Amino acid sequence: MVRRLTSRGLKRRDQLINYAASRFAENGFHPTSVTEIVNGLGVGKGVFYWYFDSKEEIFIEILRGAQRDLRRYQQKAIENESDPVARIEFGIRASIIWLANHPDFFTLLQFAATDEKFSRLIRAGEEIAVQDVAQHIREGISQGRIDEGDPLFLGHAILGVTNQLTRVLLFEKKRDPSVVADAVVRFALGGLRGFSGVIAAGAMGGK
Amino acid sequence: MVRRLTSRGLKRRDQLINYAASRFAENGFHPTSVTEIVNGLGVGKGVFYWYFDSKEEIFIEILRGAQRDLRRYQQKAIENESDPVARIEFGIRASIIWLANHPDFFTLLQFAATDEKFSRLIRAGEEIAVQDVAQHIREGISQGRIDEGDPLFLGHAILGVTNQLTRVLLFEKKRDPSVVADAVVRFALGGLRGFSGVIAAGAMGGK
Amino acid sequence: MVRRLTSRGLKRRDQLINYAASRFAENGFHPTSVTEIVNGLGVGKGVFYWYFDSKEEIFIEILRGAQRDLRRYQQKAIENESDPVARIEFGIRASIIWLANHPDFFTLLQFAATDEKFSRLIRAGEEIAVQDVAQHIREGISQGRIDEGDPLFLGHAILGVTNQLTRVLLFEKKRDPSVVADAVVRFALGGLRGFSGVIAAGAMGGK
């Protein structure tokens, strides 16, 4: 939808995005109806469709906004650091802090990754984040600080640890963000250094 | 629902579970209708509600079955191994192989974790798996093979790496299961060993 | 929609078709809502969609049924007559009688011809009727009873006269069907015989 918005319109749009995000996070995307959103805001149904073409569209806008914001936060956390391993660490810590400050978005991103309609977007965002990390990993490898290994694999591994520990420790067990971050960093940097003595590679066979 | 089923009835129930699982995996839980399931099987709607109280119930049955099956597979892979680190490795490898053989269930479990209605079940299953691993981790720590650290944290970290790399490398990038397993094991065992030189713990602060 | 219907189901379907036809005829297709139809029948909304995929579909069924019925009626009126001009006359009279007995369908067919979604169907039905007449016209021409002329043009001309006089005389001015039929037949057969002295063919030019 292309619409020239006045400042009043921009405010409305933001209001819709924020409220919808909170409802989606609490109830889930499918179970949250447009009616629920507009009623919660005390506006008519047409308002919603004045700003968005569909329920899908507003969700995508929410996701994009979250991805953009998270990425900016990560980059800002890194910008003055030249050591690649430190950049990785700072990136992890920034992510966790951002997620702690935007718990709704965490839920939303997790769900979106499982829904065919949005997963492409999430994948793309993840890929960008992983590319960022991969670059630092490559530098770390060339400096001999990180063991050889596919930087993209390693980047995804870090992402996996970060997400899982954030969900469990931060959101479920309500640990302090810095505690969570310490745990993630410890595991992730250890993982990057790798483990020479793989015991039984391929030893178990398939089905 | 508790119903005494004939062997024919058991077969029907299985048929429903399997077909529903494939539909849910392909379309998502919410977008898949009961009508779609019974039509796809060429039976009437009564059949569905003879065996299950609701669409939620069949989904829960699917999830439970998947969790049970995966756990059995993991345990079988471990039963003759006494070395704790090897048990961890074998557990990881077994998980990846099982997931490779049940791609539908992977999708389903991922989604279920994000839906309030099912997440409790998923969390419980995860917790059990993590407890298993934690036990090995404890042994490993006491043998001095793994660095000090909260075994539950570490268990979740392993789970996070496994899930993420399975999704990305196995399902998206179609890598061979053994390649994926090698990557996961390498990172996980490295992560367990930890990283003594955390550079900036807590240095960045919150918002 | 392909559905095996019980006799109860067939009855419901008929009921829906008949009631919907009357509503469409009275209010028009667009202004008549599915809700109005099911409420008028005192059934749930699902009933409608059990038998028809859409509002369009039921309308098409109505049109098809009307076309089929009208055609049968025309053919029955003609079957024992061998004289081609008499066949034309009998066909016209039969059409008018049928329309007099199915005033709703007349309205429906007229509307359908103007709506892109249904006009193809109406055109096809008209074409069939016109082909029938054209055959008799050809015979009439070869017997020297009808002047030379494109039989399809003439068939459409007859259709036009029939429709217009039926609408105006029969439905608006409430004339007796036989009076209407006499008027149509008189004009149509005169028109078939043609007019040798066209006064100013092409004399007026285009725009």
Next chain:
Amino acid sequence: MVRRLTSRGLKRRDQLINYAASRFAENGFHPTSVTEIVNGLGVGKGVFYWYFDSKEEIFIEILRGAQRDLRRYQQKAIENESDPVARIEFGIRASIIWLANHPDFFTLLQFAATDEKFSRLIRAGEEIAVQDVAQHIREGISQGRIDEGDPLFLGHAILGVTNQLTRVLLFEKKRDPSVVADAVVRFALGGLRGFSGVIAAGAMGGK
């Protein structure tokens, strides 16, 4: 709505009428939204409601304008002809030429005739046109050039032939307007002369 319009305002009004007419003709009246009209013109919604009270009103304006214009065109074609049969012929030819030059209006008039909201207007317009023709028919009868018969019936018959052949031959089969006009004139004048030997008047009976 009565509004004193500046010349700029009159232009806007015309623009709206013309564009709306083209949309209505292409999509149908009901399916065309006011939004579609104003967006297509790149103006705000207020503009529409400044000039017209409702969507119905603009449609009625369109119809009235078309009727007025057609009637003027017919009258101009006839004004210098005194022979009644020739006046009929010229009227028919003029109508077909006008319709050929205003294909949108043809569609619109056809639809309007089927919609309760507008049919009164269309009927009135038709009645005027038919009265015009009826006058010539009466003259023709008194001159012994046209057989006895109700002039209004005959007038409607001519209208029916004209409309049907225009639709089929001109718009669907893309015949040249003069060819269409020849066919209509031939049939209409033949029809006016009538057919003495009605074979089976009333012989078939009603239901």
Next chain:
DNA sequence: TATGAATGAGTATTCATTCAT
């Protein structure tokens, strides 16, 4: 005159679930 914003009843359609047979 004109705009962007807002209204809210209305639309077609879906779907989990129940019922009668």
Next chain:
DNA sequence: GATGAATGAATACTCATTCAT
């Protein structure tokens, strides 16, 4: 055990119209 039929609340979305500026 199983079927076709029925329910009716709910859903996403539309649209003629009005309002504030």
